[in-house]
Amino acid sequence: MRIGIDLGGTNIAGGVLNDSGELLCAKSIPTDAQRPYSEVIHDMGLLAVELAQMAGTSIDSVESVGVGSPGTPHKETGNILYSNNLGWENVPLVQELGRYIPVPIRLDNDANCAALGEYAAGAAKGCRSAVMVTFGTGVGGGIVLDGKIHSGFNSAGGEIGHMVIVSGGVRCTCGRKGCWESYASATALIRMGNDAADRNPRSLLASMRQRDRLNGRLIFDAAQKGDAAANQVIKGYIWYMAEGITNLVNIFQPEAIVLGGGICAQGDYIVNPIREYVAQGVFCKQVALPRMVTATLGNDAGIIGAALL
Amino acid sequence: MRIGIDLGGTNIAGGVLNDSGELLCAKSIPTDAQRPYSEVIHDMGLLAVELAQMAGTSIDSVESVGVGSPGTPHKETGNILYSNNLGWENVPLVQELGRYIPVPIRLDNDANCAALGEYAAGAAKGCRSAVMVTFGTGVGGGIVLDGKIHSGFNSAGGEIGHMVIVSGGVRCTCGRKGCWESYASATALIRMGNDAADRNPRSLLASMRQRDRLNGRLIFDAAQKGDAAANQVIKGYIWYMAEGITNLVNIFQPEAIVLGGGICAQGDYIVNPIREYVAQGVFCKQVALPRMVTATLGNDAGIIGAALL
Structure with a gap:
């Protein structure tokens, strides 16, 4: 059995994986990130101990504990070099966590863990290589080649959202200026929606904005109700998603591209046009294209991937 | 001993590598690409046989023959799916070449072979991972991770020049529209140089163009002689080179970025500002950056890489 912990800015989610890769149990606790880091790590340790008990074993009998952390973890030292979300800089996570956990502790970036989870047990199961893109507040990514996360010689790779x-x-x-994240994140979609509502004060989009703050779903809703302004925003947004994905296909030609993040709840409504753009734009038109799929594990991806580190 | 053959649109270059990875001998013959493909492949076969003799052995005693081909080779079938340079489509290269060569024949893209050559024996020797970028007529690339070329599940990856x-x-x-190749190739540099000469008819660049057709070196020469118009072109061109390289660093964080192609004869004059741009632009500023080096093997890189396939 292995334990995976997904350390987030809001919650710490953990789970236990059996040897067949099934999630036996899971639990989530608040991060309360403004506390000293030692308290956060203390709670992570207790969570791991409790999870082991929930799975009917003890912490010293599990094979390993993996942690997916935001920001830039340094795999070799086990330190979090920097995390904007947690407000951490040079935090010796593995060393501190080792005070509570007597088994090997592994560490990687949360986006990389989610990609590994989808690769091993989710949307890209059975594929030899996959690139996962998460369209959220930012655009995150994880590259898995032959079962291994690729994050480069300094653990800082996989930042596909920061491809201009x-x-x-x-x-x-x-x-x-001009990173993919600035055009294809949910944040960017909302910016484009607000701009369009400003320019089209009589649109459904503008009237929706009078009732609620715009969010990604509202813009998709307005487009699906036929609002021209919203439709144009969504068309442009999907174009930018596809522009970056086509780049990744030309660079990696992974067996699967996994699309994650809240926006992917739109399913085929976004995946179909992206697939079409990629087919038209890809450099080599004589070969099969990567599978283009939406993530299936939701929040469990990060836990499962962390457990598999 | 292993033989490597670099099949180009103009020449077929081959060489023999000993077990220490040293190039024992090499020979180049014209491709004469407008002939039927069977004649070109016949000459490749004879070249391999001759190279073996030059190295004091016979073709059936060499370990393998590797071929680096332009366009899109299909590694599993051994066919060239498509090559614009050779005018080939679905050419069964490995099968035909097998009529002359009784040892295993391996096939990959020429840019991938050059990257593997620089990785194993050139500018990136000793590094675990490298991305090579060749700035020529187009912008080509090769990705080598843990000693293996990454070209994706369909052999069509590594097309980093076609990152918008x-x-x-x-x-x-x-x-x-907007591929890196359209801004950072020698072709793009010449386009930008011509535009600048049009806009600045009294510049040194414009007067140079009256004597010769512009090429990359002339534009660099004019800039180094202090011509303001040429300087602005070179500044913009290096910016675009750096823009794509920073993207590749954020994505791969390879241990080395190898810069190849005629333009890299400019050495530090281009590498230093690129290094500076990358250091400023890279997403994660808390870690060491990849080594940024110019290719050292020249045309031999493709032969050596092909031999090592």
């Missing part, structure tokens, strides 16, 4: 696709375009939080 | 960096920009030969 509009050189000189919208300023990204990372400092560059 | 200027969405909606200049039309690329592949059909998309």
Whole structure:
């Protein structure tokens, strides 16, 4: 049995995987990230001990504990170099957690863990290689090749959201201009929706905005109700999603591209046009294309992937 | 001993590698690509036989023959699916070449072979992972991770020149708009140089163009002589080179980025500003950056890489 812990800015979610890769039990506790890091890590340790008990074993009998963390973990030292979400810098996570957990502790980025989870047990199961893209507040990614996460010689790779696709375009939080994240994240969709509502004050989109703050789903709803302004926003947004995905196909040609994040609840409504754009835009038109699938494990992906580190 | 053959649109270059990875001998013959493909492959066969003799052995005693081919080879069938340079479509290269060569024949893309050569014996020797970018007529690439070429499940990956960096920009030969190749190839540099000469008829660049057709070196020469128009072109061109390289660093964080192609003869004059842009633009600023080096093997890279397939 292996334990996986998905450390998030809001919650710490953990679960136990049996040797067949099934999730036996899971539990989530609040992170309360403004506390000193030692308290957060203390709670992670207790959670792991409790999870082992829930699965009918003890913490010293599990094979390993894997942690998926936001930000940039350094796999070799076991430190979190930097996490904006947690407000952590150079936190010795594996060392501290080792005070509570007497088995090997492994560490990777949360997006990489989610990709590994979908690869091993979710949407890309059975594929030899997969790139997962998560369209959320940002655009995150994970690259899994032959069963192994690729994150480069310094653990900092896989930042596919920070591939510039509009050189000189919208300023990204990372400092560059025109990153994919600035055009294909939910944040970007809302920005584009607000711009369109400003330009089209009589649109359904604008009237919806008078009742609620715009969010991604509202914009999709307005488009599906036939609002021209919203439709144009969604068309442009899907274009940008597809622009980055086509880049990834040309670079990796993975067996599967897994689309994750809240926006992917739209399913075929976004996947079908993306598939079409990729087929038209891909460099080599003589070969089969990667499978284009939406994530199936939801929040469990991160737990399962962490357990499999 | 292993033989490597670099099949080009103009020449077929081959060489013999000993077990220490040293190039014992090499020979080049014209491709004469407008002939039927069977004649070209016949000459490749004879070249391999001759190379074995030159190295003091016979063709049935070499371990393997590797071929680096332009276009899209299908590694499993041994066919060239498509090559624009050779005018080939669905050519059974390995099968035909097998009529002359009684040892295993391996096949990959020429850019991938060059990357493998630089990885094993050139600029990235000793690194665990490398991405090579060749700035020539187009922008080619090769990705080597843990000693293996990554070209995806369908052999068509590694097309890093067809990563859009200027969405909606200049039309690329592949059909998309704004590919890196359309901004960072020698062809793009010459286009930008001609545009600048048009706009600045009194510049050194414009007067150089009256004597010769512009090429990449002339533009660099004019810039180094202080011509403002040429300087602006080179500054913009290096920016676009760096934009794509920063993307690749964020995605792969390879231990080395190898810069190849004629333009890299400019050495530090281009590598230093690229290094600076990457350091400023990279997503994760808390970790070491990849080594940024120029290719050292020249045309031998493709032969050596092919031999090592």
